[in-house]
Amino acid sequence: SYELAQPPSVSVSPGQTASIPCSGTKLGDKYASWYQQKPGQSPVLVIYHDTRRPSGIPERFSGSSSGNTATLTISGTQAVDEADYYCQVWDASLALFGGGTKLTVL
Amino acid sequence: QVQLVQSGAEVKKPGASVKVSCKASGYIFTNYPMHWVRQAPGHRLEWMGWINAGSGYTQNSQKLQGRVTIGWDTSASTAYMELSNLKSEDTAVYYCATRGYMYDSLDYWGQGTLVTVSS
Numbered sequence: 774s775y776e777l778a779q780p781p782s783v784s785v786s787p788g789q790t791a792s793i794p795c796s797g798t799k800l801g802d803k804y805a806s807w808y809q810q811k812p813g814q815s816p817v818l819v820i821y822h823d824t825r826r827p828s829g830i831p832e833r834f835s836g837s838s839s840g841n842t843a844t845l846t847i848s849g850t851q852a853v854d855e856a857d858y859y860c861q862v863w864d865a866s867l868a869l870f871g872g873g874t875k876l877t878v879l
Numbered sequence: 880q881v882q883l884v885q886s887g888a889e890v891k892k893p894g895a896s897v898k899v900s901c902k903a904s905g906y907i908f909t910n911y912p913m914h915w916v917r918q919a920p921g922h923r924l925e926w927m928g929w930i931n932a933g934s935g936y937t938q939n940s941q942k943l944q945g946r947v948t949i950g951w952d953t954s955a956s957t958a959y960m961e962l963s964n965l966k967s968e969d970t971a972v973y974y975c976a977t978r979g980y981m982y983d984s985l986d987y988w989g990q991g992t993l994v995t996v997s998s
Contacts, residue, residue: 806984808924815974815988816916816924827982859924861984866938868914868926868985 775799777860777871784877791847793874795860798841803862805843807836810873811856819858820845852878881905883975883989890995896963899992901975908956909933911977914985915949915960919971929978930958965996 777797785791795805804823808816818827820836823843833848847854855878860871886900901913915927928939930949937949948961958975973992976985 804983808985810924815991816976816985817988818982818984818986821982821984821986825982827986861924863984866912866929867940868916868929870916870924870926873923 775864775869777862777869779858779860779871779874781872782875782877784879785847785850786879787852788849791850791854791876793845793847793858793860793876795843795845795871796841797862797871799864800838800841800843800862803864805836805838806861806863807834807843807845808859808861809854809856810859816859847876850876850878854878881977881980881987883977883987885973885975885989885992888993888995890997891965893965893967893996893998895965895996896961897965897994898959898961899973899975899994901958901960901989903956903958903977906977906980909953911980913949913951913958914976914978915947915958916974916976916985917971918974919968922971925971927960927973932958962994965994967996970994970996 807820809819810816823838824836835846857873859873882904884902909932914929930937939947950959975989977987
């Protein structure tokens with residue numbers, strides 16, 4: 774079955790850049806979305822179509838994709854960005870999520 | 880503004896069924912698909928299925944095939960997800976989410992409904 778792989782955790786110091794990769798064999802053919810989820814809250818869409826940022830999402834969030842890897846980048850990371858991040862792709866109308874990455878801002 | 884309001888928490892015994900509702904407001908319900916996603920404690924998001932709110936066409940994940948039924952009531956702008964033959968591993972928070980109202984992904988989410996399966 775098709776899977777999306779993410780590192781379980783990423784740590785970053787405040788003000789530094791955090792990069793969260795998501796790899797999958799079909800990522801080159803599909804757009805990736807990224808969701809932020811804080812404890813006890815519903816997920817929030819932060820990136821869609823690999824690189825596009827919804828209105829209201831801070832500019833420090835950006836996305837990229839190359840080959841079989843999509844990457845979420847947070848520039849100038851703030852304490853408020855500490856959360857779980859999930860990548861997701863669409864296979865027609867079916868959604869597949871990555872395993873999630875816990876971002877810790879030390 | 881778009882709002883998805885889900886029904887309240889449920890406690891069920893193994894083998895029972897649960898039905899979670901998701902009432903939509905702030906947009907034309909039949910114009911956008913509704914997806915269902917669940918998250919077991921400490922686990923990843925898991926896609927369950929979706930419904931075309933205009934036609935009623937549904938697709939479910941293969942893993943849950945035969946146990947999950949997704950439906951809708953257009954007059955009430957409400958989508959439903961029913962899961963049968965509950966097992967302890969079905970204990971999770973269940974979310975509804977729209978796709979494509981503003982952005983081509985899951986752009987609006989309900990607040991989540993905790994379903995606990997315990998004997």
